[in-house]
Amino acid sequence: MKILVPVKRVVDYNVRIQVKSDNSGVNLDGVKMSVNPFDEIAVEEALRIKERGEAEEVIAVTIGDSAAQEQLRTVLAMGCDRAILVEAPSDLEPLAVAKTLKALVEKEDAQLVIAGKQAIDDDSGQVAQMLAALLSCAQATFASKIELAGDSAKVTREVDAGLETIEVDLPAVVSADLRLNEPRYVKLPDIMKAKRKPIDTLSLAELGVDGTNQLTVSNWSAPSAREPGIKVEDVAGLVGKLKEKGLL
Amino acid sequence: MTEERDVMEYDVVIVGAGPAGLATAIKLKQLSPDTSVCVLEKASMVGAHSVAGAAIEPGPLDELFPDWRDNPPPVCVDVSKDEFFFMTAKRSIKFPLNPPQMNNHGNYIVSLGAMCAWLGEKAEALEVEIYPGFAAVEALFDDQGAVMGVRVGDMGIDKDGKQKSGYTPGIDIHAKLTILSEGCRGSLSKQLIKHFELDSACDPQTYGIGFKELWQLPQGRVTPGLVQHMFGWPLDNMTYGGASVYHLDNDRVSIVFVVGLDYQDPNLMPFECFQQFKHHPMFEGFFEGGEIVSAGARAINEGGFQSMPKLEMPGAIMVGDAAGMLNMPKLKGIHTAMNSGILAATHYAENKSGEGYHQAFLASSTAKELHAVRNVRPGFRHGMLMGLINAGFETVTGGRTPWTLANHADHSELQKLASYVPPNREYVERTLAPRDRLASQYLAATEHDEDQPVHLKVADTTICSTQCLEEYNNPCTRFCPVGVYEMVEDEEQGGLRLQINASNCVHCKTCDIKDPYQIITWVPPEGGSGPNYQNL
Structure with missing residues (x-):
């Protein structure tokens, strides 16, 4: 069985996001980029499944410009067998991403897709669901546990009310939530070995996907800054302030 | 094992x-x-x-x-002009001539990162x-x-x-x-x-602690290529240091402030000196409305x-x-x-x-x-005026003086509270960001996994709550640029105890250098930890 894991190059979670002064986007100049943390969890899960002997190959795929090879090298160092870079604009919309992945799932004949539940840059959180719909296969989103058994998978999902366990037939798309696992540390010798692992490069056209965006982003802006707080001297001062604001 | x-x-x-x-x-x-x-x-x-x-x-x-000029580093601006100022709390006096070493003609302003x-x-x-x-x-x-x-x-x-x-x-x-x-x-x-x-x-070795902020300013305030050096206020005569303002392209400016770690005042807070400096009348209206892109701090060797x-x-x-x-x-x-x-x-x-x-x-x-240039820095040991006279002499003679002035270890220069009379620093009320060290630390995007051994090893913390508290009022709580060291109430034993907020650390090494008892040892935390500076 092959597992396909999509990974996305995103601004690192430690970076303080700054909107460009002309409001045309987010400032990426000199900014640290990383593998989307949920995708890292997805990679870890796929590797653990393979290490248990339940899968033969873990293929990582990213869609973006050539800089995203850096993130592919990271997941190759974690242990993925090979990687695919689909060259495309990095602002591709979720539907186009899902269509691209569908083409790859079919090309590779992957039985399981494990994706991060969302990317931390645009927070769309749509690709896994769309992909399952396009493939007409089962989906199990927000997974905190995955157990494979032959042609099916038992997946524990994180839902509002608690945990829900469902059984899905393979092929299936699973999206990884935060508590699924804790990704491994990458070992230095594995980074070196990862440099020699293959990365295939494909274009959207080769996969027959139209990458034209359906949406236009008109403006980017930072959340408005919070007004600084004030200190009041005593209870009377507090009551006075509350009255002033019409809250009492 | x-x-x-x-x-x-x-x-x-x-x-x-x-x-x-x-x-x-x-x-x-x-x-x-x-x-x-x-x-x-x-x-x-x-x-x-x-x-x-x-x-x-x-x-x-x-x-x-x-x-390399055909494909230069991402931040690289030709220096067009140098200026050199002496600052008092209210005024800035521009030198008609720049010291020859400060001539940056042919040099480039870059982001080292x-x-x-x-x-x-x-x-x-x-x-x-x-x-x-x-x-x-x-x-x-x-x-x-x-x-x-x-x-x-x-x-x-x-x-x-x-x-x-x-x-x-x-x-x-x-x-x-x-x-x-x-x-x-x-x-x-x-x-x-x-x-x-x-x-x-x-x-x-003798050191300094350097601070840097990269600002994105409203259009039209920056003169790309201009380099300004300042000394004087807010540092007193016996504290070595100064500031540099580098005007970059795209309405960016980087501001750097260095305090010599051979300072004597046990209550000095170098971070505060830096923040005060930005409020000098010379910069009135310069930073307002701007935004800090990134901020950091690092010790430098000056010996x-x-x-x-x-x-x-x-x-x-x-x-x-x-x-x-x-x-x-x-x-x-x-x-x-x-x-x-x-x-x-x-x-x-x-x-x-x-x-x-x-x-x-x-x-x-x-x-x-x-x-x-070996005699320039140690010449400032006896105050700024003596230092400048000596620096001028050394420059004119091209360092051919037959003597070499000695450097002293920074940690031994700190004076005890009982004997030190602090100067009037003429500090002003601050309005510009960052409000405090934690707000500044946030701009360094520092990350450490909290569940790892503390990487700032203090050999004997009882000294902190006894001898150091009495003699120096715990200078670590002030010289650290990001507030790693805090004295907090000791609920078990009464009095105060040292708390080390190791995850704030920006790896500047100042504590390892300036601690008067030399009981702090900085060791590397887990790889990949620490600040994530952006174009500093």
Whole structure:
């Protein structure tokens, strides 16, 4: 069985996001980029499944410009067998991403897709669901546990009310939530070995996907800054302030 | 407990991907492409821990890449004009002439972080193996006692020292030559200087703490290429230091403030001095409405020639600020650091060993440059006026004075509360960001896994709550640029106890230097931890 894991190059979670002064986007100049943390969890899960002997190959795929090879090298160092870079604009919309992945799932004949539940840059959180719909296969989103058994998978999902366990037939798309696992540390010798692992490069056209965006982003802006707080001297001062604001 | 560790072998292992280490690696590969070179870097990416002004002399870049100007580092602005000011609390007095060392004609304002990332790419293109996110934590010795490589830090140890589920032991890297390019007060360099007594014939090192903020300002305020240097307020006559304002392109300005760590006032807070400086009337309206892109702090070596330890030891050498190569009157150390790396690479390519590197360095133009200015910094020990007169004299004579003024260890310069009379600092009420050290630390994007051993080792914390509290009022709570050290109420025993907020640390090393009892030791945390500076 092959597992396909999509990974996305995103601004690192430690970076303080700054909107460009002309409001045309987010400032990426000199900014640290990383593998989307949920995708890292997805990679870890796929590797653990393979290490248990339940899968033969873990293929990582990213869609973006050539800089995203850096993130592919990271997941190759974690242990993925090979990687695919689909060259495309990095602002591709979720539907186009899902269509691209569908083409790859079919090309590779992957039985399981494990994706991060969302990317931390645009927070769309749509690709896994769309992909399952396009493939007409089962989906199990927000997974905190995955157990494979032959042609099916038992997946524990994180839902509002608690945990829900469902059984899905393979092929299936699973999206990884935060508590699924804790990704491994990458070992230095594995980074070196990862440099020699293959990365295939494909274009959207080769996969027959139209990458034209359906949406236009008109403006980017930072959340408005919070007004600084004030200190009041005593209870009377507090009551006075509350009255002033019409809250009492 | 002994365990099997993976071993990787290289010809040369370089500790630290700063300007010195990367220049070494690049030159080595240019001269000797078959030499295998590995560079370890504790930051999560190359350049993320690098902070500097910085106006650089392009000499070493010209040597490494004669056509570098066709494809310059991402932040690179020609210096168009220099200005030099003396500040009082209310006024700024511009010098009609600039000191000759401050003439930046032909130099470039860069972001050291961005330049290191750029150098890193060039090094990788030459097949240098760079591993960001991996910290060298100790030196390895062979049977003869020579350095034979370094050990990479373990990953996945919890705060009590126990192995977590993902525990991954660090590997050992063996190399024919280990090159330490850790920058100022490197933790491995410190161990090895002590082990091989490399500082037995030199003066103690003296340091400064440098702060930097990169601002994005509203349109039209910045004069690209302008470099302004200031000294005086808010520092008093007996505190060495000053500021530099570098005007970049795209409405960006970087502001740098340095306080000599030989300051005497136990209650001085260098961070506050920096923030006060931005409120000088000279900058009225300059920063308002702007936004800080990134902020950082780092200790720098100021001791110069006479504080430089022996640069070689069996199996290893030091390049750049690991040994301390700042040219103080020029306020520049990047070209000297890179030059020392280029020299080290040339030496290794010719001799296949580090032996004789120290002598080769002493014969180099970099050593001559540092020797000529050796008396400038120590001349400020008796106050600013004496320092300036001495600096003028040294400049006129070109450093040919027959004497060498001595440097003193910074930690011994702090005066006790009982005997120190603080000057009137004429501080003003601050309105500009950042509000305090924690707000500033947020702009450094520092990250440490909280569940790891505290990487600031305090040998005896009872001194903190007794002797130090009484004698100095815990200066660590003030000299740390990000508030790592706090004295909090001790609920069990009463009184105060030291609390170390290690995850705030920006790896500046000031505590390791200035603590008056020398009981703080900075060790590298888990690889990849620390600040994530953006274009500093």
